[in-house]
Amino acid sequence: METLQDVLRGSTHKEVDYVQYFIFFPPGQTNEETVSKLQNQRIVITDFIQPWIRDYLWQKDRFSLSIGYDDRNDPAYPFLYGVTRFGDCVNDQWFIIYLLREISKKLPETVISVADNDGEILLIEAALELPEWLDPMTSRNRVFIHQGLVHIIPLPSTPADIIEIPIAGKLQRQRAIELVRQQRVHTQADPPVQEAILERIREYPQAAQTERHRSRCILPKQAAFVLLKEPQLLPLAVEAFYIRDPLSLKACATMRQFPPANHNLVSTITTFTRTTFAQTVSQKFYPPKPFHLPPVSQKKQHRAAELGMKLACGLEMLYANNWDKTDDEDATSYAFDRDPKWKEYVANVTRLGYFQGERQGSRLYRERLERAKEEYLKQRRLPASVTYEDVDVDDINTFAGSLPFGSMSPRKKIDAILATYSEEELQQMLETHDSEESDSEDWMHVDPQQLEDLLNKRMKRMQESVMADMDREIDQEEKSTEVDLDKMVANFEQFIEGSRSGVEGVQFPGERDSDDEFSEENEEDDELYDENEDAAVSFNMEKFMSILKGVMDDVQIPLQQQQQQQPDEPEIRKEEASADTESKDTLRTMMDEMDEEIYSHDKITASFADGTSEGMEEREDAPVNVRLNLVKNVLESFKSQQGLPGPVGNILHQFGVVLPADEDQPEESASDRK
Known part of the structure; x- marks a missing residue:
């Protein structure tokens, strides 16, 4: 049963946005050999991307790799994987895709898969350039990154291809990885797909720096010390402020950890990301009691104090929340000297050149050693089995490997920083940052023309695709207007002569009766009908005329009876001939x-067309052209339907005939409608 605390916190719950990535290396002879190789490669990758991610501010989780196994044993060998929550900052997601692409170029034997909570992110971005057969149902285990390019495993186009490429829905992940790596089948995506993905990540890694925004804030000294010492705490503090709930706001009523007393405030330049800055300034938030902001007339001071007040409240709420704490085991408390696997781990990374020849005890050596300890502890805590679908976002262990501070919770990180607080160190950091200036906020204000240009830039490919679709539709409509009237008349004649009707409606020629019982009951009749189907059709004109007159007594007697007539047969024939003449x-x-x-009725006469050409004199006794009248009546009936379903439209649909709309029909004037 949910408590009141759960209900209040759930009021701000939103869908968790994350990106999941997998790096597959060629397996070794045994899983132990593969795991040992992955441990070494993980250190190599971390060291390779370190220059790009060292000062990067992640919205929520960082890029991180761990060793895992698939819970469905596909593939059957271990691999590297990671999952990162990026919140509202989609730039984090595309920065990770950029890193994965660079890793695939650095290590060409790797095959990489990436997806987010919406599905195949690469296909979503290149949706307008994809082949028609590729959709969410057929794309499973078919999209990878290999050697810096996007690869899409095609469907088999010939029977021989089935040997190499299983049919849709049957492709296993391990088999797909082999197809991409061995290149026996052409899997490289078409240039338009490659260009669509490259266009999205072209500005990285420079874009990671341009996404930053510096702004002046008036903060409590402790808050300024924490944020200047560890900038990665700022996005977490902004998130705590942005998704605050009533329980979290209780901490802001006292501000015990970051008291905003007048003598305890400092002004400094603080570095945001554009996403976190927009989230902070867009929130309307009344200052809690401990805060006393300058008057609104002092615009700059009021702006800096208000921004600092929001950050300080976010830090206080982040510190007060204990529900996101992680394992107490960290690099400062773990007994590495007693762990033989740690010594083996250090020996492996040293052999790979991880320490780059630095002497033990040097500053760079200590930094790399601390990072190696965090990676080692992270791998020990993570579960051995991972899943590709249905990621449990409510389980904190799911994202344990990507948390910003590894094994330390934000609260423990803040405590560790405040334990080293000193006025002298704070002043040194303030002097360093005071040389910087606040950035312009013009990027937050977009005028209509800029918005139009931005949309045109983003939607250019979509517009081209839409125009191409419209051209195809116009071509199809032009082709559909070419109606074969002779074929239509022939279909109608066949319909009149060959169709049957019943209580369920008309059965068109060639259709089978859906009623099985009726078919069984009439099976014998059908056989008799089939036997006589080719027989010549006979028509007795004299009997037909007698029926019209209602004179059934004049029907000729059968041939068998005629052979039994008496000798006065000639006289009877004379009488019959006389009756026929009459x-x-x-x-x-x-x-x-x-x-x-x-x-004598003009309307009835005018309703029939006799086939007389225009300009020729009409004759009353001119024969009626049946086929011409049929076409005329069909077109008039279809026109009267006004685009709605009707008898003629339904019959023509059964024939496969599509008549074009009557675009030349003039609109009725208001007086005509009255």
Whole structure:
């Protein structure tokens, strides 16, 4: 059952944004051999990227690599992996992708996979350039980074390809890694895909420096000392302030750790990231009781004091929150001298040149040794098994390897810094930073034209793709307007002659009855129908005319009975011939009367087209062109549907005929509608 504390903290809960990355090396003969190789390569990679990440301010977690196994045994050997939360700063995510690309160039035998909580981040970025077959269902285990390029394993296009490339949904990760590394199949993505990814990371690593923003703040001395000593605490303090809850605000009522008394305040230049600065200044926050800000009329002082007040409150809330603390084991308390594996670990990294020939006891040697201790302890704490999907973001151990201060919680880090606090050291740091100036905030204000230019730059590829799609649609519409009228008339004739109807509607020629019971009951009838299907169709005109007159008594007697007639058969034939002549005369008279009745009505006469060409004199006795009238009536009926479903539209759909919209029809005027 949730407590009140859980409910209050849940009021600010938001989805956790993270990026997950895996680096696969060629496996050794045994897992032990592979693990030993990975330990060495991890140190090599850390040392390789250190110049880029040394002063980088991470929004939440840092880039970090650990050794792990897949919980589904795919692949069956260990590998390097990491998972980093980047919060609202997507630049952290793309900086990590840049690092992974550089690692793949530095170590060409590696195959790297990267994804975030939304899926395949590389495919999302290059969505407009992807082949049509590639979607979230078919992209599983098919997208990798290898030797600085994006690789996409294609679907098999021939039966021979199935031997190398399994069908969609069947590709195992270990098999996919082998395909990319061995290059027996062309997996390198097309240039437009490569360019879309490169465009996103082209500005790194310089972009990591331009994302910083310096601004003057008035802070309590302890807060200024902590932030100047460890700048990585600033993003954590801003996050604590940005997602504050009622329980966290209780700590700001007293400010025990960072008291803002007048004699305890200093002014200094503080380095933010653009994301953290925007998060801080955008929040409307009334100062707690311990704070006394300058009047608003003193704009610069008020601005610096307000910004410092928010940072100090964030630090106080960060210190008060104990729910994110980690293992108490750290590099200062662990007995490294008693751990034989640590000695073996140091020997391996020394052989790889990790210490770069520095003498033991030198400053650079001590720095690298401390970093190696943190990496060693981090690997000891992490679980051996990892998962690719459904990352448990609520488990702090999931991100234990990427926490900013390794095994130390932010609270312990603050305590360790404050333990070394001195007024002299604070003054030295203040003098160093006072030489810097605040950066312009113009980047936070975007006018409509700048926004338009930015959108045009970002949406250029999308606009080109949309225009290409529109051109294809126009071509298809132009092709669809070419209607074969002869084929349409033939389909109608076949429909009239070959269709059957029942209680469920019309059954078109070629359709099978869906009612199995009905089919079984009529199976014998169908067989008889099939036997006589090719038989000649006979039509008795005299019987048909007799039925029209209602004179059924004049039907000729069957041939069998005629053979049994008496010798006065000639006289009977004469009487029948006389009756037939009278019937024909009567029918002709009746048809003439019907024609006269029809021609006397102008509307009925005008409804039939006789096929007379324009300019020719119309004749009353001109024959009616049945096919022409059929086409005319179909088009008029389709036009009357006004784009809505209707009988003609449904029948034409069954024929596969698509009639174009009547764009030339003039709109009705207001007077006509009235």
